[in-house]
Amino acid sequence: MTRNLTLGIYLPGKTALHCLDPRTKIAGASGLILLLILTNNYAAYASFAAFTIALILAAKIPLRFALKGLRPMLPFLAIMWVFQLLFQKPPGAAVIFSWGIINITDAGLHIGTLMSIRVLLLFLVTTILTLTTSTVELTDGAEALLRPLQKIGLPAQELALTMVITLRFVPTLAEEAEKIIKAQTARGVDFGRGNFIRRTFQLFPVLLPLFINAFKRADELITAMESRCYTGGAGRTKMKVLRMGRSDYLAWVVFAVFAAIQVVLMIKVGRPY
Amino acid sequence: MPIEIEHLNHTYKEGTPFARPALFDINLKIDDGEFVGLIGPSQAGKTTLAQYLNALYIPRSGRVLIDGRDTADRKTDLVRIRFEVGYVFQNPDHQLFKRTVGEDVAFGPTRQGCSPQEVRERVREAMRLVGLDEETFYHRDIFALSGGQKRRAAIAGVLACRPRVLILDGITAGLDPRGRREILDVIERLHREREMTVIFISHSMDDVARLVERIVVMDRGRIVDDGPAREVLARVGRLKEIGLEPPQVVEIMQRLRERGFAVPAGVMNVQEALSEIVKALGRPGVKESWN
Amino acid sequence: MLKPLVEFRNVFFSYQSASAKPVEALRGISLQIGQGEFISIIGQNGSGKSTLARHFNGLLTPTSGEVLVAGLSTATSDRKQLLEIRKRVGMVFQNPDNQLISSIVEEDVAFGPENLGLPPREIRKRVNHALAALNMFKYRRELICHLSEGQKQLVAIAGALAMKPDCIVLDEPTAQLDPGSRKQVLESLKRLNREEGIAIVFITHLMSEAVNFDRVVVMDRGEIKMDGPPGEVFSQVELLEEAGLDIPVATRLAAELRERGYPVAPGTLHVEELVNSLCQLRSST
Numbered sequence: 001m002t003r004n005l006t007l008g009i010y011l012p013g014k015t016a017l018h019c020l021d022p023r024t025k026i027a028g029a030s031g032l033i034l035l036l037i038l039t040n041n042y043a044a045y046a047s048f049a050a051f052t053i054a055l056i057l058a059a060k061i062p063l064r065f066a067l068k069g070l071r072p073m074l075p076f077l078a079i080m081w082v083f084q085l086l087f088q089k090p091p092g093a094a095v096i097f098s099w100g101i102i103n104i105t106d107a108g109l110h111i112g113t114l115m116s117i118r119v120l121l122l123f124l125v126t127t128i129l130t131l132t133t134s135t136v137e138l139t140d141g142a143e144a145l146l147r148p149l150q151k152i153g154l155p156a157q158e159l160a161l162t163m164v165i166t167l168r169f170v171p172t173l174a175e176e177a178e179k180i181i182k183a184q185t186a187r188g189v190d191f192g193r194g195n196f197i198r199r200t201f202q203l204f205p206v207l208l209p210l211f212i213n214a215f216k217r218a219d220e221l222i223t224a225m226e227s228r229c230y231t232g233g234a235g236r237t238k239m240k241v242l243r244m245g246r247s248d249y250l251a252w253v254v255f256a257v258f259a260a261i262q263v264v265l266m267i268k269v270g271r272p273y
Numbered sequence: 274m275p276i277e278i279e280h281l282n283h284t285y286k287e288g289t290p291f292a293r294p295a296l297f298d299i300n301l302k303i304d305d306g307e308f309v310g311l312i313g314p315s316q317a318g319k320t321t322l323a324q325y326l327n328a329l330y331i332p333r334s335g336r337v338l339i340d341g342r343d344t345a346d347r348k349t350d351l352v353r354i355r356f357e358v359g360y361v362f363q364n365p366d367h368q369l370f371k372r373t374v375g376e377d378v379a380f381g382p383t384r385q386g387c388s389p390q391e392v393r394e395r396v397r398e399a400m401r402l403v404g405l406d407e408e409t410f411y412h413r414d415i416f417a418l419s420g421g422q423k424r425r426a427a428i429a430g431v432l433a434c435r436p437r438v439l440i441l442d443g444i445t446a447g448l449d450p451r452g453r454r455e456i457l458d459v460i461e462r463l464h465r466e467r468e469m470t471v472i473f474i475s476h477s478m479d480d481v482a483r484l485v486e487r488i489v490v491m492d493r494g495r496i497v498d499d500g501p502a503r504e505v506l507a508r509v510g511r512l513k514e515i516g517l518e519p520p521q522v523v524e525i526m527q528r529l530r531e532r533g534f535a536v537p538a539g540v541m542n543v544q545e546a547l548s549e550i551v552k553a554l555g556r557p558g559v560k561e562s563w564n
Numbered sequence: 565m566l567k568p569l570v571e572f573r574n575v576f577f578s579y580q581s582a583s584a585k586p587v588e589a590l591r592g593i594s595l596q597i598g599q600g601e602f603i604s605i606i607g608q609n610g611s612g613k614s615t616l617a618r619h620f621n622g623l624l625t626p627t628s629g630e631v632l633v634a635g636l637s638t639a640t641s642d643r644k645q646l647l648e649i650r651k652r653v654g655m656v657f658q659n660p661d662n663q664l665i666s667s668i669v670e671e672d673v674a675f676g677p678e679n680l681g682l683p684p685r686e687i688r689k690r691v692n693h694a695l696a697a698l699n700m701f702k703y704r705r706e707l708i709c710h711l712s713e714g715q716k717q718l719v720a721i722a723g724a725l726a727m728k729p730d731c732i733v734l735d736e737p738t739a740q741l742d743p744g745s746r747k748q749v750l751e752s753l754k755r756l757n758r759e760e761g762i763a764i765v766f767i768t769h770l771m772s773e774a775v776n777f778d779r780v781v782v783m784d785r786g787e788i789k790m791d792g793p794p795g796e797v798f799s800q801v802e803l804l805e806e807a808g809l810d811i812p813v814a815t816r817l818a819a820e821l822r823e824r825g826y827p828v829a830p831g832t833l834h835v836e837e838l839v840n841s842l843c844q845l846r847s848s849t
Contacts, residue, residue: 010667011290012705065290136671161665168667171709176367182329183367186360187430188384190352205370213366217662224663227621227655228676228723229647239674239687291710315712315742420609447658447739449609449769450810476742516744521772521813521835528839534846543813547820554846557825 011131016247017059018132022141024248028255029129035262036122041272044265045117051258052124059132069127070120077116084112093273107273135167144242157233165221172217173210180206274340274357274437274470276303276326281335283321283494295321296494299335303438303472308464310481310502311474313491314516319474322491323440326472327358356385359436363443365420365427374400374418374426375411381434392433399433402466403459421452425459432463438470439463445480457483482506482520482541490515503539522546529553567635568596569731569763570620570653575629577615589615591786593629597765599730602757604766604774604794607783608808613767616783617735620765621653622646634730651680654724654732658739660716669711669719670695670704676727687726694726697760698752714745718752725756731763732756738773750776771798771812775833782807795831814838 012018017025039045056066088108097104130138143160150156181191184205191202283296296318303309311319324330325337328344328351337344339354362368371377378399382392400407403425410422418426424444431439441460445453457480464471464484475481481488481502488505490498492515498505506512509519509527519527526540526549536549572595578586589612597603607613618624619631622638631638633649640646654676657663666672670691677687695701698718708716717737724732734753738746750773757764766777774780780797782790784807790797798804801811801819811819818832818841826845832838 010707012707062290068288135667164666168665168708171667171707172661175709179362179364180367182324183360183362183364184370185329186327186355186362187368188352188356188381188434208370209366220657220659220662221665223618223623224655224657225665225675227623227650228665228727229650229679230675231643231647231679235681236678237681237684237687238678239671239684239691241684314744315714449808451608451808478743516742518743518747524835525814525817525838528835529842532839532843534842543816543820546813547817550817550821550842551824554826554842557827 009131010134011059011061012134013060013132015059015132017055017128019247020251021242021244021248022133022137023144023242024244024251025129025133026138026141026145028251029125031255031259032125033122035259036118036125038266039118039262040114040266041269042114043269044262045114045121047261047265048121049117052121052128055128056124059128061128061131066124066127066131070123073119073123077119080119081112081116084108084115088112090273110271110273136164139163139167140238140240140242155233157236161233169214169217173214176213177206177210180209275305275338276301276340276358276438276470277336277338278302278322278325279336279338281322281325281332281337283318283325283330283332283334285321287333294494299496301489301496301499303470306468306470308471308484308486309473310485310488311472311491312476312478312481312488312517313497314476316493317491317515318494319491320442323360323442323472323474326438326440327360328354329360356381356434357436358438358440359431359434360440361424361428361431361442361444363446365423368427368430369415369423372414373411374405374413374415374429375407377415377426378429378433381430385434395433395435396429399429402432402463403429404455405429419452421448421455424448424452424456428459436469438472440472440474442474443476445475445477453480460484476517478506478512478517478523479520482523490517503541506541507538568598568632569601569634570597571595571632572616572619573630573632575619575626575631577619577624577627579615589786590619590626593786593788595781595788595791597731597763599763600757600761601763601765602754602778603764603781604768604777604779605781605783606768606771606774606809608769610785611783611807612786613769613783614735615786617655617733617765617767620731620733621650621655623655651727652730654727654729656717656720656724656732656734656737658736660713660720663720664708664716664723667708669700669706669708672708672719673722673726676723680727690726690728691722694722697725697756698722712745714741714748717741717745717749721749721752721756725760725762729762731765733765733767735767736769737766738768738770746773769809771804771810771815775812782809784808794833797831798833799831 036048039048056063085104085108086102088111089103089105090107093105093107095103096106139160142163143156146154146156185191189202189205278299278301281296281299284292285295286292299322311323313319325332332345339358342349344351344354369377371380375396378396379392382395387395397407400410405422405425445456448456460471461484463469473481473485485502488502489496490505497515498508498511506519506523509524512519522540522543526536526546529536530538534553536553540546540549572593575590575593577590578588580586593616605613605616615624619626619638625639633652636645636649638649664672665675673691673694674687677690692701695704698721700718700722703711703715738749741749753764753766756762768774775794775798777794779792780794781788782797789803789807790800798815801816804811812833814832814835814837818828818838821828822830828841832841
């Protein structure tokens with residue numbers, strides 16, 4: 001069940017992308033996502049996709065592995081696409097297909113397709129971020145970026161620690177869920193069959209032990225943290241101090257140039273409907 | 274119900290950058306009524322191999338035949354195979370999911386489509402076999418059980434399905450000596466009374482030595498030894514090499530033999546060892562006769 | 565005599581519960597642990613050994629009696645004093661998965677020192693030292709979830725070591741490990757004890773592990789039944805069986821042979837000892 005999971009997995013490496021300051025990467029990914037949301041035509045998406053693939057290659061992530069992560073999203077995208085197709089009828093759009101009460105407009109087709117591409121690219125960008133940035137760096141970066149907000153009462157340190165612990169337990173719980181599913185499959189529970197509702201109900205016996213165990217884990221973890229002198233965020237220091245370097249400045253320049261290209265493409269080409 | 278494995282290979286996390294081979298060309302045949310110990314250090318592939326036996330894994334390379342039925346064949350009824358080959362997991366919390374012991378033990382036979390009467394009968398029998406008194410435990414909350422009792426409840430849940438093969442995967446790990454003894458007694462009785470095929474997976478050689486007739490040793494995805502328990506245990510050096518700790522009795526007898534004692538190889542329990550040592554020493558204070 | 569590192573003075577402890585009557589888990593424990601000792605506390609489930617462990621650093625405080633760490637009472641509302649105690653006494657628990665906080669080895673080891681507010685360079689120094697001491701330095705950048713259970717436990721021990729404690733208490737740290745990892749953990753602890761002078765308190769239900777320590781404390785139903793060097797403790801086979809413990813095979817054989825009139829040394833613990841004394845017996849008879 002975890003085989004197709006690419007989001008949230010970190011692939012250790014030593015590429016330039018891996019070595020960037022996490023603040024650069026988080027801010028950069030956010031910038032890219034903003035660009036994606038603004039993008040409105042195929043040419044700009046093509047250019048964006050090319051850039052994304054370049055990033056994947058630069059990070060030495062096996063391309064097939066990155067693309068495989070998209071697979072679980074495809075059914076959702078297909079449903080979304082069909083919905084857009086059926087219901088997007090902005091005034092003035094030309095009908096390109098008509099059958100009974102179903103009318104499909106060119107705008108619907110474009111909006112559905114553009115949106116699907118957007119979601120796929122969005123997913124890829126996030127995946128690249130998590131594949132090249134360890135969860136610890138991610139939270140360090142997020143904590144550093146959020147720290148200015150500590151003055152207005154945002155508990156940045158505690159939030160960051162919550163993130164660290166959450167991410168630390170994702171693989172543990174995934175592994176445990178797999179074990180539970182196996183243990184119960186062995187007892188004759190059939191998880192693969194029945195309709196959606198039945199399948200959801202069949203998950204209860206899996207979730208119950210998982211939850212109960214999770215509470216036990218949480219309890220033990222708190223004890224362990226206390227034993228290691230944790231008393232809240234105040235007064236803590238960090239082993240790693242974040243420092244921006246030349247490659248970070250270079251990354252910012254690359255991003256600026258790319259953003260400029262995208263903006264030009266958005267304005268010059270315009271939306272297709 | 275014989276089990277046959279032919280040229281089985283397995284890759285862990287296949288298709289991801291973390292993929293690594295976990296089983297290499299496994300060939301194994303287990304006959305009816307055998308009592309097999311599957312031992313090896315952790316990550317040797319014991320659990321992975323065992324999970325092929327009840328169709329939790331389906332071979333992509335090689336074949337697994339349960340009573341002649343190929344688990345990779347689409348026509349094979351896998352749910353039935355899982356009832357016939359019962360699997361008890363290390364952590365009972367993963368396996369128990371009903372509120373009370375009685376309800377949980379009844380789950381399997383109910384799924385098999387037994388009549389309420391038949392279910393009741395089987396629950397009673399299963400609980401008796403694992404030594405959980407029905408009066409006391411039928412309505413007992415699962416959470417109120419001790420570690421050892423939980424494991425016995427989990428075994429009962431599997432036994433109630435009347436499996437012909439029973440796989441016990443690390444079920445003594447983490448128990449204290451008393452809990453361990455209780456569980457081992459249950460298993461011994463099961464094998465004797467039921468004549469079931471039992472596959473006992475453990476990294477404790479002491480447990481294995483006490484119970485089984487045949488030992489299969491695994492290391493890094495391969496079967497490295499397979500034979501009658503006494504013979505395998507007598508190859509102490511080899512076991513140590515792969516990080517297993519041979520039972521102390523075996524080790525003591527081995528060392529005595531090395532030092533010229535006339536004791537046989539492959540002694541596996543303390544009583545036997547004692548009488549052999551006494552025999553070799555002669556009566557206390559009496560001069561040994563010349564051979 | 566030197567002041568003891570940890571001292572239990574007639575400690576009683578009951579688990580309070582709203583519904584049932586309180587359960588008495590510790591009944592009059594008096595125990596002293598000195599600098600650099602290498603101790604095993606052994607008992608079956610329910611003997612109170614885990615409850616005892618939690619008294620070492622104030623996770624639990626006595627219902628009556630007191631526990632002193634370097635002269636400081638663990639029953640204190642002063643946070644600084646409690647931190648001082650926890651800095652001196654490190655804890656390692658049974659399940660490594662439930663005590664590691666970060667996904668990456670070195671980040672996890674750094675967690676304790678970070679809590680102390682040490683400067684980054686000092687933290688780095690301690691983390692590197694702790695990992696090296698447990699032969700885990702080459703795994704410092706590894707993901708925790710890619711380690712074996714035994715390696716995870718070594719990381720947990722490194723995490724305790726990075727606090728520069730006087731004493732590390734380990735509550736059944738090997739219960740879920742295979743024999744190979746078990747041995748590795750035991751050897752690492754012995755090294756920490758011998759080379760760094762850290763007192764080790766090792767809690768287990770396995771006799772075969774307890775024999776490796778300099779001093780063995782046997783617990784049964786909330787009380788200390790025996791306390792002494794392993795040779796002395798393990799020669800009392802009946803008392804041990806009464807406490808529900810497994811006697812090591814070598815010890816049992818020795819006891820049985822003595823009963824049959826063979827002069828085997830009492831308190832035989834290891835295979836080697838038994839074999840040697842049997843060989844001597846043979847040549848003398």
